[in-house]
Amino acid sequence: MHQNIIIGSIGTYTPANQINNSFYINHFNSIGVDVSGLLKHLSSETRYIADHNTENVxxxxxxxxxxxxxxxxxxxxxxxxxxxxxxxxxxLTPTNALLLHDKLHTTNANQIFDMNSNCISMLSGLDVASRILSSNSRINKALVVGSFMGSLIASEYDPVCYSTFGDAAVAVILYKTEESYKRGFIDANFKTNTIIKDFYRFPSCGFSQIYNPNIDIEDKKLKSNSFDMSMICKDWIELMSSLCTKYDVDKHSIKQFFLSQFSKPEIEKTLEMMGVELNKYTFIGNKYGYTGLTGPLLAYNEALVNKSIHIGDYIMFCSMGAGYNLCAILYKL
Amino acid sequence: MHQNIIIGSIGTYTPANQINNSFYINHFNSIGVDVSGLLKHLSSETRYIADHNTENVxxxxxxxxxxxxxxxxxxxxxxxxxxxxxxxxxxLTPTNALLLHDKLHTTNANQIFDMNSNCISMLSGLDVASRILSSNSRINKALVVGSFMGSLIASEYDPVCYSTFGDAAVAVILYKTEESYKRGFIDANFKTNTIIKDFYRFPSCGFSQIYNPNIDIEDKKLKSNSFDMSMICKDWIELMSSLCTKYDVDKHSIKQFFLSQFSKPEIEKTLEMMGVELNKYTFIGNKYGYTGLTGPLLAYNEALVNKSIHIGDYIMFCSMGAGYNLCAILYKL
Incomplete structure (x- = not known):
């Protein structure tokens, strides 16, 4: 018998307020910046933005x-x-986990905490939950939620973040099961390299200066710089390939890849370099914008809805967090 | 053979700037509040406060x-x-973990993340690290750090937080070892109850309002209210007793208890209600103030330095996070 950790269900949420590219193109035109080429390159179309007075993560x-x-x-x-x-x-006090626990009435969820590894947080959270489930006999069902409100922290002078971020949340329920065959969470592979640690900073002044009245509000928001994504594609391939080798899974037998939803061309470039067919990925960044940590799971949900994955299929999650850190997860439905 | 997860070493840090009770007594006297009784009750003497221009967590x-x-x-x-x-x-971007990884040159620490469960964060972090170590063959040595800069978020009009908080950091290295007997991390026990979820809030306005210029800076800091600690003592006893029962460890054979370092009387009340001798705890809150998540580990370090615990001894960690959530850890040296 195998002790399996499986995704029992998934729920997603996006705010009601849909915004089209034209809003951002006009906004940046008014300050002399053209984002139309960027949005076209990334395949952006729409995104959903939360109401900051009534909604939060x-x-x-x-x-x-x-x-x-x-x-x-x-x-x-x-x-x-x-x-x-x-x-x-x-x-930060109390934790978002505790306030969600209170709203949901998950009264027996005694172990709760917040986790952050930026845009791989949801994959990291699934890994941590899987490790706890597999090594703690008291824990049988885990709720792992990811919630991203990038619209709150993006500066309206930042063409890349402000025009691409979308707000979204995702919730995954993990079960521990005993089954005659191995499936579910197989393994995760991580990589951290700090060479671009200064390229994304929030708050850019650091919290130790957040109350300093001499610091401009813009310096209390997210500061970003662009960088060459090609090194990331190579690292992703290394992480994914090493999982395939370790578990003797042919890359061609991976049914779908759920990668970072920032850029469709970068997903295609990665799969091309890896020698994988280009019909094996799901991209939802066009509909939802860049929804940070929720992206790979929103894509997974889309594949379930589209019936492009089925019981028994291998799938691969892979994404990138600021700084940078990477995570790939091999999973069998 | 047993696979053990043991604390290989511990390091602590407190800032250079030591502040005595008299500073806080005078400060609050000037706004018509007397904190002398509170500080005497909690057994506070000194605490160390970071330089907000040169230090951070x-x-x-x-x-x-x-x-x-x-x-x-x-x-x-x-x-x-x-x-x-x-x-x-x-x-928040990149994570504190990534920036520490960069400073330390922990180049092979590929899995990194930030965790928050308020004042039980360090105990939660040790539990999570232990679960990952015990279930992931790639991970053999973990660095779990806790860092608290309460002086940054406490309002100078808040008698309890402002006069008791001290800044501190602690770092623990966990090893996975194969040994002929069971020792190290035995198990953890958690409890969450949200009845005082509104008693501690940071930022009190929520981050979704942090850039709102109409909100006073005081409402962007920590807001606290006092509550009856006696229910917490009962819960602590339940968590610790259930660990003792589960692992057949007599409560009298626990050599030292490292509880929340907020209040010496509450530690004594807990041990008294539990029927444990009052010479079996370490209190460092008098020297360091209330250092949040680092407290139980600072106390553990003090006991190592004082040689009041030795190889083979059982010890118990137990603390409380805002909202509230609790964690007890049974450990064998």
Whole structure:
């Protein structure tokens, strides 16, 4: 018998307010910047932006979690572990996990915490939850939520972030099961390299200066610089290939790849360099914008809805967090 | 043979600037509040406050981590996993973990992330690291750091937080070992109950309102209210007793208890209610103030320095995070 950690259900949430490219093209035109080429290159079309007066990462995560619980036909009291993944928290005290726990009434989720590894937070959270499930006999069902409100931290003078970020939340329920064959979470592979640690900074002044009245509000937001993505494609391939080799899974037998949803060309470039067919990825960045840590899971959900993946299929998640750190996860449905 | 997860070494850091009770008593006298009784009740004497222009949670964690590595005679490249625990982060992007990784040159620590469960963050981080070590064959040595800069977020009008908080960092190196007997991390026990979720809030306005110019700076800091600690003492006893029962460890054979360092009377009340001798705890809150998540580990370090614990002894960590959530860890040296 195998002890498997499987995704029991998934729920997603995007705010009601859909915004088209034209809004950002006009906004940046008014300050003399043309973002039309960038948006075309990234295949952006629409994104959804939260109402900052009524929504935050916790309310968004709640909507996603309610759907995931309903889809799994689970009562909130059946959850043992709750991990809240975000790099745009609403609170630091108490944790977003605790406030979500309160809203959801997950009264038996005694182990709860927030996690942040930027845009790989959701993949990291799934890895951590899987390790806890597999090594702690008290934990049988985990709720891992990811919530991103990039619209709150992006400076309206930052062409890349402001014009591409979309807000979204995703919730995944992981089960521990005993089955006669191996499936579910197979393994994760990480890489950290700090060479671009200064390219994305939030808050750019650091929290130790956040109350300094002499610092401009723009310097309290996210500061970003562009960098060459090609080195990342190579690292992604190395992480994914090494998982395939370790578990004797032919790369051609991976049914779908759910990569970072920032740039469609970079996904295609990665799969091309890897020698994988270009019909084996799901891209939702055109519809939802760049939704940070939620992207690979939103893509996975889309593939489930589209029925492009089925029980028994191998799939691969792979993404990148600021600084940078990378994570690839091999999973069997 | 047993696979054990043991604390290989510990390093601590407190800033140079020591502040006595008299400073806080005078400060609050000037606004018509008397904190002398509170400080006497909590057994406070001194605390150390960081220089907000030259120090932050990352620089403090770095100092503690360098000591832990040196004490373990380890090269930074031997670390496989780096977890940065804090509820007063300096950055959200990139993570504090990534910036510490860069400063320390822990070039092989590919899996890194930030974690927050408020004042139990360091105990939660040790639990998570232990689960990863025990279930991931690639991970053999983990660095878990905790860093708290409460002085940054406390309002100078808040008698409890402003007068009791002290800044500090702690770093723990965990090893995976194969030994003929069971020791090290035995198990952790958690409890979450959200009945006081509104009693501590940071930022009190929520980050979704942090850039709102109409909100006063005081409402962007920590807001706190007092509550009855007696229910917490009962919960702590339940968590610790259930670990003792599960692993057949007599409570009298626990050599030392390292509890929340907020209040000496509450520690004594807990041990008294539990029926444990009052010479079995270490309190460092008098010297360091309330240093949040670092407290139980600073106390553990003090007990090592004082030689009040030895190889083969059982010890118990137990603390409380805002909202509230609790964690107890049973450990055998």
């Amino acid at each position: 916790i309310t968004m995560a709640y909507e996603a979690a309610v759907k995931a619980l309903k889809s799994a036909n689970l009562d909130p009291t059946e959850i043992d572990l709750l991990i809240f993944c975000t790099d745009t928290p609403e609170q | 990352i620089t403090m964690a770095y100092e503690a981590a360098v000591k832990a590595l040196k004490s373990a005679n380890l090269d930074p490249t031997e670390i496989d996993l780096l977890i940065f625990c804090t509820d007063t982060p300096e950055q």
